[in-house]
Each structure stands twice: as structure tokens, then as C-alpha cells.
Amino acid sequence: MNFVILIFFCSLLTTFQAQAREQAIMISFDQDKKYSNIITQNIINNLADSDIRVFTNNKTKDPIEPEYNLLVTVGSQYAINALNNTENSTPILSLLIPELTALQLENKHNKVWATQIIDQPYKRQLSLIKHVFGKKAKVGILLGPSSSKIKKKIIQAASETNIKVNFKIVDNADQLIPSLKETIRLNDVLLAIPDPVVYNKNSIRGILLLSYRNKTPVIGFSKSYIKAGATTGLYSTPEQIANDATNHIKQFFKNNKNFDKNRYYPKNFSIDINQRVADSLRLNIEIKNVNQKLNREAKSE
């Protein structure tokens, strides 16, 4: 009896999908968040001249109607809502997903899911360090319990960029300051890799102050981190994230509604510098030159 119902339900779904005559996406986003609004609006603008119709939804539950071919979620919470929604099997493209979150979620669903990672590729970040501090710069990296899982990936990137990296694992918040002190003492640069145990709102004061006192520049992973006192760093603006997302959406339809990858890294990115901190650390960073080099490298990837 159950088997008959399942067959009926599957047939219904197939029929329903076949009725979609045009290309349509639904963007699910949190309208209370400024960056979500910017990303959504930019995707809508970018797709205005295309055949792709864009619907938006800012409720936590995914709607069934109107019909659409791709669900684009903005932010981790909306990605999880979509992954947990058993009533909807539409392919999902999730934006603004940290790499560690993508890693954790990838094994916990069986949907057609691709993520647009918010982190900049490690190779690009190490390349930034190489261009700013020279290839002999020793890079210290603090990893927490979550980020330890990507250690191999960073080692791989370091090997490709020919940069020396030294890791220190921080198991809990109590170990942070001693580990940080040792890392900045032994290295020329501190590369911040997101991890809730290491880099959070409570720890930022200690990390930035101690590094500064030790004259060790910090490479931040967000615009806010650079504004707060990191010397420089790479990040993607909401507009750049929207541009990348637009390309992936177009590619999805071009590819017969299939993703060509399940993880996309930012193609468009910005480099920023905290000029006062750089001046104070006696660093001359030729931001335009570095940006050009990194963009050239990004295009060849």
C-alpha cells in the first residue's frame, strides 16, 4: 500500500516539474539582514535581462508555489531550512556558506546542493601574503577544533604557493592567548582562519592587540576584521557575491539544470588594507599591484 502511494507521489512530482516551461529561481533570504537584501537585489538586477524569472521569499519555510527550478538560499540558516525541507526536492544553491559549515553539512543531506563558499581560497590568501611580505614570510595559523579539519587543504595551498606555514591547534578558549603568543612570536604573519573557538567577538581584542604589540601583521578574513585592526585581507562584498551567484545560476541552466561543482569559491573579491595599522607597522603595501597580481592568478585558476 505504501509503495503505491510513493509511486503516485513521485509521478505527481514529475508531472509538476515537467509543467515548468520557463527558467525560474526562488531566492530565499532574510530581509532583516542588509547584506541579504543587497545580494538578492543584485541578483535580480543581474538577471533582469535574462530568461530567468526570479521569485523571492523571506519566510523561513520554502514555498511550493510558484514553481521554480532552482532554490537560491542566502545565509546558513536558510540553507539549513532548505536542506531540512522534505517536501521540496528542487536543487539548491546556497550562498554565504563558510567552508567549515559546508564541510559539516555535506554529509547530512541527500539533496542536489551546491554551495558558494564565503571564504577566500587559502591559496589566494597565501598568495596575498607572498606578494605583501615576500615568499620567505613565515605564516602562523591558529586552528580550532572545527578548522583543524581543513589543515591538509591549507598545507596543500601552502605547497602550491611555496609559503611556509606553521599551525597551532587551539582546543578550547583557555588555550587561545598562550597559543597566540607563541604563534606570533615564531612567525612573521598571522593568517586568520575562521573558527568559532579562535576568532569570535570576544577574542578579537586580544588577538589584534597582542599581534600588534608583537608587530605581527594579521591577515583578516572580512572587511570588519580589517577595520577592527587586521593589517590587510581578502573578502568578497555582497555585490561581488551576487555577481558570482549570477554566473553560477546561469551556468546551472546552461548545464541542463545541473551544477558543474558542488562547491564554488569566490571569483570576485576585494583586497583591503588598514592604512593606519600598516603605517604603524612600517609596512608599505602597494595595494593596486597586489590586487592586479591576485586577479591575474584568480583568472588563471
Next chain:
Amino acid sequence: MCFSVVSFAALAEPDANNLPGSESDFLDELPVVLSATRLSQPLDEAPMAITVIDREMIDASGARTVPDLLRMVPGFQVGYFDGNSPVATYHGHGDEYSRRVQVLIDGRSVYVPTLAGIQWSDHIISIDDIARIEVTRGPNAASYGNNSFLAVVSITTRQAIEDQGHKVKIIKGSYNTREGYYRYGEKLGNADFRITLGTEHDDGTELLNDYTRADYISYRLDNQIDLYNFFSYQGGYKDIKLGDHESPPDYQIETISAFQWLKWEHTTSNNNILSLQYYYNHLEEDLGHENQSILLSDIVSTSDKDYICITRLGLPDNTCLDNIDPYRNPDISLKSKRHDFEFSYTFNYNNFRLVTGSSARMDIIQANNVFSNNNTLRHKLYRGFAHGEFRQNNWLFNAGFMIEKNDISGTDYSPRLSIIQRINNNNTIRISTSKATRTPTLYDQNAHYATTVRLTENNGLTLSTPLQLFLGGDGTTTTDIMHNVHVVSLGNIKSEEISSLEIGYISRLLDNKLTMDIKLFSDNTDNLIGSSDSNFPALIPQDNVGGTATEILNTHKTEIQGAEISLDYKLPRNYRIYTHFSYIDITAEMFEPRGTWRDTRRYSVSAPEKTLGFTFIKHWPQDFNASINYYRVSDMDWMDRTGSTTPVSVTDRSAQPYNKLDLKLNKQYRFGNEKLDISLSLLNLLEDYFDYNRTRYTDNTFTTVAPNSNTLNSNGSLQDLRAYLEISLEFN
């Protein structure tokens, strides 16, 4: 797809609460930690010449006091008035109290209004708690207010977050040096807390009664309340007992020093900063004179005895004072309280930056037997200031202005203007001009430091009539009260003034590893507050002894010219070479006839003509560090030098030329999160020297003779070979 729907139930459902991160880690705002106020100002953007003494230099110096660190600053002079009174000044003009240098600890002025200067031993700060010292080499009253006359020493202490866990340190060394230090820091929610306890103990220098016994506690709480609001609170208390070498052997100066400091900083979303700061300084100083029994015949010179006994009383010999009973000096104590409230707003807009604000201060002073009366004196000060910085292409224009109104000298204006041209990324040239004032202090304006005692003779009998008539002054009045004035001010003291012109050149070479800083300067001071040594019966009728007293007056003006250069080569974690050289030429002129030519000469040699400093720091990978500090300093005079007032030769100087070589060796051992740190400092390896007063044994023609108690002409603080062993342990 159907398969996925069926099998989904078998998988663990993703949960937003257990995610290792979300987009908010990347996109949310964060508090600005390294705001402009917390950063060390880049040398090539500062409106005036500055030197930054960073933690690496502090650690390498082996210094036990802040003045010792200032040896690293071109143009600075450091000396030990005695073992517990280090003194630092810039471009000379210095005496025991560093009157013309402003010192700030986290923006809190520690200039003592009663003493009119800086008393370094009273500061509640450990070298360990200092993050960096920024020294503005030149007058900067436009930024820091009056008394920022020759230079400004701005000490920034470490924030509590930087010192989590425990640190215990002991120092053992020469002259019975025993120091202990304990620090504990902890995180309390959003706040960070640190407490420091310390004890200092040493016997000063050879020959002098200049020991130090001090215990202190200080604490700090920093709280990042939210994204935009930061609150910081500090306080401290220090109990200090110092041997006083200027008085009989067992005199002891007892001081209580305390402070409270609060600061709230609000950063707006566009990086403008509103800051409110309040501090309270409390200082109680008891010179302990009342504890001493004085025999008049011991302290009156032979010539004065001749004058009193033979000339005035017509007696056949000068023994008329011999039967006077010992008396006790009146209590001399000083108490000062300072309340200071400051508001400032830093505004950034594109290429323009403006810092504006105002402050109000009240000094409440009570002094026994120092001022003309013992009433509580209040001194109010109001300030308004603005500094603008404008960038245009390769030019940086910086203008500052401060207006101050105070009870003593009225209204003072302190402007500053500098133009900086960045020739290219590595070379910057600067021209700056500024004016500053040093307001006379309450002491300068109201001094009346006198001994007033009732005299008896022959174990409590009433003073004999001739002596009573002598003290009566007019030959008919009798009194047994002796009123002897030592220092007096008749008021109307004007503010000291300085105008300064400097040309600076900063070059970064060898891939930024080498920084060269050159400064050429020409400064003019006027209305310098000095003193005269005069007989005063006419001016101070109540002085019934009629001896010599010192009157505080505006007496001199000077021209200071010269050049300074520093080179700093850094290879991080490997080695660092820092060297500096200064050439200073001072010309002094006395415009007040009552001033003394002695001071004219002293001003003109109050800075060494040439000073060379050299620091080499080496770090080895095995946590072994070594540093060498070498100084070669020409001779000079301090303004209050002891010894001959009429030296046989104009080349006589209180501080002789000297070579100072210090060595510090350091080894660190790490055991997980614990760190053991052992250092050995050896100071003055090349020679013994006197950097303030010399110990001199001379006869009455000031010819050097064999040492004995009768030929001891002046006591100096000998700087001889010292060794200090320092062991510290840090643990969580």
C-alpha cells in the same frame, strides 16, 4: 530524486545551532580594536619629531626606571640626583624635578603641582606593565597643554587582555636590591581584568642616604561593552619611603601616591571617536623634618656665626649659639589632589581629520610650612583644543591650537603648525613650528618655605636677652621665635615661553628595515623661572635671621640649537641595531638683574654638547637573547647641582663625561603554557661615573684634596658596576 526523499529520513538533520560558523562571522561589524588613539603614530606622519620606545627596546634595556629608558631618546639627558631620584630632561634646563618635561601615563598627567615637576619614584607603574613610550621631542603644548615645554613622555600601559594568567618576578641585585612583582589577569565575561602587586627595595648608591622602600598595588579593567563602546578603569596605590640624602643621615621622606582613572570611548559607525576621561591623582608627602633634632650651632656656617655673634651682638667670639638647645624642625608636608575631566572628539572625513575637545582641572593643595600660609589652595585650569590634519596628494598639513585659562597666569595660547611632504614612499621631509608655555606653579607663585621655631638654651631656659634682641630685629623688640626663610616668592611670576622651529627628515631604507630620523632645531625660551640668592630682610621683614634666602623669579632666556639623528635597523626575530646622536648648543642670557650669573652659566651647559647612544639586540632561535647598550655623554651641569657655587674654573661641571656600557643576557624556557625567564643585567661595565653630582673632596679653595669628612664638599650619586638577576615565571 524519489530515492533521495525516501532515504533522507536516515540522515541526521542539519542543525543551525551546531554549525561551526555562519556568514555573520564574515559580515557582522566588529569593534575597532586598533583605533588611531591606540596605535603608535608613524614617525613620518607625526607633526613633530617623535621616538617610540617599544617593548623590544624596553626588554633589551635592562632599565629599572622609566628615565633609564629615556637614554634611548636622542636629545635626552638622564641623571641620578640620588639613588631614588632619577631625573630626565630634554635639551637641558633640568633639575631634580624634571620641571620642563610633561609625563603622561595613559593620558593622565603625573606632573606634580606641589613640587612643580615629575617625581618618578612616586609613579604607580611597573616597567612590565608598559606597552610603549612615545616621546615627542619638542614643545607640544598644542596637544598636551602647558608644561609640555621641552618634551612630552607619553607612556601607554598594556591592556588587561594582554596579561592573562599569573606572572611572578623577583629581582636581586647590587646595593641590596630586592624586588618582587606579581600580576594576575583574567577574563570576566566581556571584560578583562588585571591586578599587579609589587615591592621595591634597594639601598640606592654608595655614600648617600638614598634607599627606596616601596609597596604598590595597581589594577585595570577593560570592557568592550558592545561594538561601539569601550570602557576602561584603572587605579593604584603606592606607599613609598625614601632616604633623603640632602638632610641628616636618617631622614626619610614618606609618600602616599594613589590614582583613579576612567575612560569611556565611543566609536561611531563611520570611525569617529568620542572620548570622555576622568582621573584623580592623590599625593601626600611628608618630608619627615619634624622627626629630627637640630643643633643650630651645627648648621650655621662660621661666617654667619661671626655675623650674628660678633657683628650684630658685639660679642668677643662666635660661640653665642653654642648653648642653644636642639630644636625640631617644623613639620613639612605636602598634600595635593588633582581632578581632571577631558572630553575629546575625533572626526574623520576623507582626507581630513580633526581632534577637538576641552578639559577642566582642579588642583587642591595643602602644604605645611611651604607656602605663605597653610590654608588649602585651589588652582583651576580650563582648556580648549583643536588639531586638524589634512592630506593632499603627497602633502600632509597639521595644525593644532590650545587655549588655556588658569588662576595663576591667566590665559595662555599654544599654537603648532607643521607641513610634511612625502617625497616618495620612503622619504619624508617636515617643517614644524610651535609655541608653548609653562605656567608657574602654586609653589612658584606662593613659595614661603621657612623654619619657624621657639628657641631655648641650656636645657630649656629662656633664650638670653641679646639673642632675643637679635631675633627681634630692630634692636628693641625681643622674641624667642626664630623665623628663617629659605625660599620665597613675591608672586607676579610670568609663564615660561618657548618657540620652536624644526626641520625633520625621515627615510626608510633597505626594504623598510632601516629607518633614519634627522632633526635640526632652533628653540628660543623666555621668562625662565629661576632664583636669586639674596639677603632679604628688607623684602621679608618677618625673616628675623637675615641670612640668605632664595627668591623665585623670571630670570633667563635661552637659545637652543642643534641636530639629532637616529638609525634603527630591524631584522625581526634576529637582530636590531639602534643608534642615535645629538648635538646641542645652548646660549643663555639673564634679563633679571636679581638672577644669578651662576644660573646663566648652568643653563648654557645644562645639556651635554654631544651624546651618542648605541643599542644592539640579538635573538637566537633557542629563546636566548642578548643586548648591549652603550652611551657616550659629554659633561654638563644640572641646574640644582651641589658643590661649589664659585668654581675655580668655568669648565667645572657637576656631571663629568662618561661612557656607559650595559649588557643584558636572557634565556627563556617554555613548558607548554608556562614560561620561565631568567635575565642577568650588568650595568656600567666600562667605568664608574657621576651623571648628576660628583662626590668631591676639596679644601676651601676648591682644590681637590684627600677624602675625609672635613673635606667632603659635595655628595654625588656614584654610578658604579651593578648586577641584577631577574627571574620570572608566567603560568595559567
